[in-house]
Amino acid sequence: MKAVLLLKTLSPITHGAENAGNESLIRREAVNTPVGVRHVPVLTGNSLRHRLFREPIAESISDGWQMTKEQLRWLYNGGALDGKHDGIDIRRVERMKELLPHIEALGCSLPDTIVAGKLDMGVGWLACLETMPVLKAILPDGWHDEARLSPSFEFLSRNQYYRHDAARQRTELVAEPDGKDYAGMPHGGEHVMPGAVFVSALYADRLSDLACSAIVYALEKWAEAGATVGGQASRGHGVVQPMLWTDRPIISDPFNEHLETRLPEIREFISTLYIAPKEPKKAKGKAA
Amino acid sequence: MTERFLRVECRLATPVAGLKPPYLDSLLELVYARLAATIMQSSNGHRHAYEIAARGQAVALDAVGKLPIPICREWIGNLPVPRCSSPILGSVTSDHAAHFTSAFPLDKASHVVEDDLGKVRPGGGRFKSFRLPLRMQLVDRIVWFCVVRDPPNELRRRLKQIRNIGKKTSQGHGVIAEWIVEPCERDWSWYAGSPNGPVLMRPLPADMQHPVGLIGFRRSFGGCVGPYWQRDFWTEILEPC
Numbered sequence: 455m456k457a458v459l460l461l462k463t464l465s466p467i468t469h470g471a472e473n474a475g476n477e478s479l480i481r482r483e484a485v486n487t488p489v490g491v492r493h494v495p496v497l498t499g500n501s502l503r504h505r506l507f508r509e510p511i512a513e514s515i516s517d518g519w520q521m522t523k524e525q526l527r528w529l530y531n532g533g534a535l536d537g538k539h540d541g542i543d544i545r546r547v548e549r550m551k552e553l554l555p556h557i558e559a560l561g562c563s564l565p566d567t568i569v570a571g572k573l574d575m576g577v578g579w580l581a582c583l584e585t586m587p588v589l590k591a592i593l594p595d596g597w598h599d600e601a602r603l604s605p606s607f608e609f610l611s612r613n614q615y616y617r618h619d620a621a622r623q624r625t626e627l628v629a630e631p632d633g634k635d636y637a638g639m640p641h642g643g644e645h646v647m648p649g650a651v652f653v654s655a656l657y658a659d660r661l662s663d664l665a666c667s668a669i670v671y672a673l674e675k676w677a678e679a680g681a682t683v684g685g686q687a688s689r690g691h692g693v694v695q696p697m698l699w700t701d702r703p704i705i706s707d708p709f710n711e712h713l714e715t716r717l718p719e720i721r722e723f724i725s726t727l728y729i730a731p732k733e734p735k736k737a738k739g740k741a742a
Numbered sequence: 743m744t745e746r747f748l749r750v751e752c753r754l755a756t757p758v759a760g761l762k763p764p765y766l767d768s769l770l771e772l773v774y775a776r777l778a779a780t781i782m783q784s785s786n787g788h789r790h791a792y793e794i795a796a797r798g799q800a801v802a803l804d805a806v807g808k809l810p811i812p813i814c815r816e817w818i819g820n821l822p823v824p825r826c827s828s829p830i831l832g833s834v835t836s837d838h839a840a841h842f843t844s845a846f847p848l849d850k851a852s853h854v855v856e857d858d859l860g861k862v863r864p865g866g867g868r869f870k871s872f873r874l875p876l877r878m879q880l881v882d883r884i885v886w887f888c889v890v891r892d893p894p895n896e897l898r899r900r901l902k903q904i905r906n907i908g909k910k911t912s913q914g915h916g917v918i919a920e921w922i923v924e925p926c927e928r929d930w931s932w933y934a935g936s937p938n939g940p941v942l943m944r945p946l947p948a949d950m951q952h953p954v955g956l957i958g959f960r961r962s963f964g965g966c967v968g969p970y971w972q973r974d975f976w977t978e979i980l981e982p983c
Contacts, residue, residue, distance in 0.1 A: 471841075484757060484836035484880045491835045491880060499913030500842045516850070522858040523846070527869065530847040534868070561912070574906055577756060577914035591755030591919035654914070657905055659776075 455666050456701040457656040458593060459506075459673075461497070461578060461683065465693040466613060466645035467652075469497050469684030478643030478685075480610075483577065487584050494585055494606040495646050497578030497683055502654060503560060505683055507573075508532065510675035511556050511668060514713060519721055524728035532562045536728055539566035553720045555709065556668035559661055565728055572661050573669070578652035578683070582606040585653075592655035594701075609650040614642030615689070645691065652683075652694070664708055671706035671713075673698060745814060748894055749926040750886045752907065755919040757878040759840070760909035763831065765944075766886040767824035768968045769907065770811040773900050806967055806975065812897045814889045818950050821967045821975065825931040826888035827943035828982050836880035842913065845871035876910060887930035887943065894923050941982075948978040958982055 471481040482493040512529045527533060543566055550569070551558050561571025576592060579585045583605040590598045621628055621636035658666075673696065682692040713720070750766060807815055807822030815822040846862050846869045864871040884907075890897055901921040908916035933940040939955035945966040946952070959980040965972065966979050 483840070484838065484878070486835055486880060486882055498840075498842070499915075500910075503912070512850075516853045520853050520855040523854050523860075523862060523869065526850055526853055527846055530850055531844055536868070571912060574911050575914055576917070587919075588755050588917075592917055655917075659903075 455656070455658045455661050455669075455704070456594065457669075458597070458699045459502075459576075459578075459654045459656060460697040460699075461652040461654070461694040462697070463646060463648050463650045463652070463694050465648055466611070466686075466691045467495075467497075467650070467684050467694070468613075468643065468645045468686045468691045469495075469501065470643065473643075476639065476641040478641075480644045480646065483579075485584050485588055487587075492584045492606070494582060495580045495610065497652050497654070499575040499577045499654070502578055502683065503573070503575045504531075506676050507556065507575075507669060507672040508560055510672040510679065513679075514675060515717070515720060515724070521721075521724060522728065525724050528562065528564075528727055529724060532560070533565075533727075534563050535568065536565035542567040549723060553716060553723050555662060555664040555712070556672065558665040559658055559669055572665075573656060573658045576653075576655040576657075578654040580606055580609060580646065581651040581653050582609060589653055593653070594699075609647050611645055611647050612642060613645055614640055616640050663704075664712060666700075666704045667706055667709035667712075670698070670700075670704045671709040674706050744891075745929075746890050746892075746894065747926040747929045747931075748888050748890055748897070749924050750888060750897075750901070751922040751924075752884045752918055753920040753922065754881060754883065754907075754916065756915060756917040757836070757880040758884075758908035759876050759878055759911075759913075759915040761877055763829040763879075763884050764907055765824070765826065765829065765968065765970065766888060767811060767813050767826045768970060769904050770813060770897075770900060771809045771968050773903050774809040774811055812890045812892060812894075812900070814891055818947050818966075821947065821977070823946060823966055824888075824944075824968070825929075827886050827931050827934075828945070830885045831879070831881050832883040832885070834879050834881045836878070838878050839875040840878045841873050841875055842910065843871070843873040876915075878915070887926060887934070889929055889931050898923050942980055943982060945979045945981040948980050952980065956980075 467480075468478065469481050470478040472479055480495050481498060483496040484491050484493050509530060516526075516529060521529070524533075524536070543564075546564065547567070547569060550562075550564070557569065557571070559571055559573040562569050579588055579592070581589060581603060583603045585606075586603060616638055618638045619636040622638070625631065677696055680687070681694050681696055683694055684692040686692065811824075814825045816825060817823075846864060848862070851859075862869045898921065901923065904921075905918055906916045907918065928935070930943060932943055932946060933953055933956070934943050935941075936957070939957045940953040941957055942959040945962075945964060947966055948961060960983045962979055962981050963976055964970075964979050964981065965976050967975055
């Protein structure tokens with residue numbers, strides 16, 4: 455499966471890398487340009503895989519259902535190896551791929567083995583002057599337009615918010631004033647402006663039809679839930695308008711039907727993960 | 743059988759993750775492993791030939807060198823050493839660390855059963871969060887010199903199936919823009935000539951016969967045949983430096 459995901463930003467995008475004081479810096483990646491190395495804003499493939507694919511499907515499965523902490527981490531984060539094990543339970547791997555076809559694309563870690571995923575999620579590259587050679591390499595033939603794009607700095611801006619402290623604002627509610635000055639705190643940082651476009655190319659070799667359907671299903675669920683990427687979605691940041699191109703028609707119906715019919719089995723399977731087998735009780739009484 | 747000397751170049755579109763770029767013979771072995779006989783047919787119709795084998799599992803001694811990659815191999819003792827140089831990087835214009843993270847999904851804690859509610863320690867233990875560094879190298883090209891048996895068409899066809907190299911390709915790193923395969927005048931797969939003497943081009947067993955006056959190497963203990971992480975095949979080697 456080949457696919458291209460275009461994310462047109464509808465609100466400021468704040469996919470952060472680190473902080474400098476009380477300012478957040480957005481995530482950048484180095485690219486070679488004719489005039490040297492430039493660092494351009496990106497959406498990391500790791501975050502896109504989680505936000506766009508793994509989390510929406512996990513939400514559908516866990517809706518109105520409860521599990522253990524290890525199982526929750528497996529469902530939402532892919533899990534981790536757990537303790538000692540004497541061999542790999544291949545039957546369980548097969549059962550998992552049958553019930554949860556999206557794992558075939560995204561991979562996971564079962565308690566006894568790591569299961570590789572087949573999906574190569576592309577970095578979300580900002581469509582700009584500096585990334586034109588990258589876009590030319592990752593986009594399908596015929597997509598690339600030689601028209602000059604704007605440089606990345608034209609898509610960047612800054613924001614600042616102010617966190618007020620109620621101890622200063624509503625002094626009448628403080629029972630015993632301690633005389634301290636509870637000042638507020640300005641905080642802010644960089645963001646990518648609305649109107650910019652991020653481009654991510656997806657590729658998966660020999661992905662089953664049901665797994666492809668799961669990918670599209672996840673994207674639809676993510677779009678229904680507001681289609682946000684990066685941080686500060688609570689402030690209205692990160693809203694994007696997604697557009698997906700695939701090299702063949704893929705619809706979400708098969709996976710939707712799969713979930714509806716096999717959800718009890720899926721939950722039963724997940725509820726068996728990370729449960730330590732009970733050790734046989736020692737017989738009471740005197741030894742023979 | 744005619745031996746052909748080739749120069750294989752990989753033009754990169756995005757930075758490569760990881761400490762070492764891969765050997766060309768390793769990349770081709772992966773491609774051919776995917777074509778090898780399937781070990782089982784799964785119940786939902788897709789095939790998997792290699793992903794069940796966890797990293798670190800033993801590889802049978804007689805399996806080494808069996809994958810029919812187009813690159814020639816030469817037996818040195820009991821090791822079929824590929825006639826292919828180590829990867830040679832173009833100018834590394836940026837060498838930096840990226841990070842990838844994971845944390846327990848605390849915002850989904852309402853899905854945890856009552857009996858299992860309790861403290862999660864993100865600083866340690868089984869639910870430890872991580873923010874791990876990943877070395878990223880921005881390089882325009884990687885070159886290998888190799889010797890192949892047949893016309894390079896087969897090699898070109900298989901190389902097209904390799905779309906990313908390095909670590910964390912699932913996150914979009916190491917995207918390949920173009921493969922270029924062209925003839926080369928001399929065999930520079932193991933040694934290359936220089937005014938100061940022959941230069942070592944790939945890890946080779948230390949106890950084999952090397953050219954007199956060899957330069958550009960150091961002694962080490964490691965792999966000289968794929969899979970390079972498999973310690974069963976590690977031996978005293980000379981490696982380029």
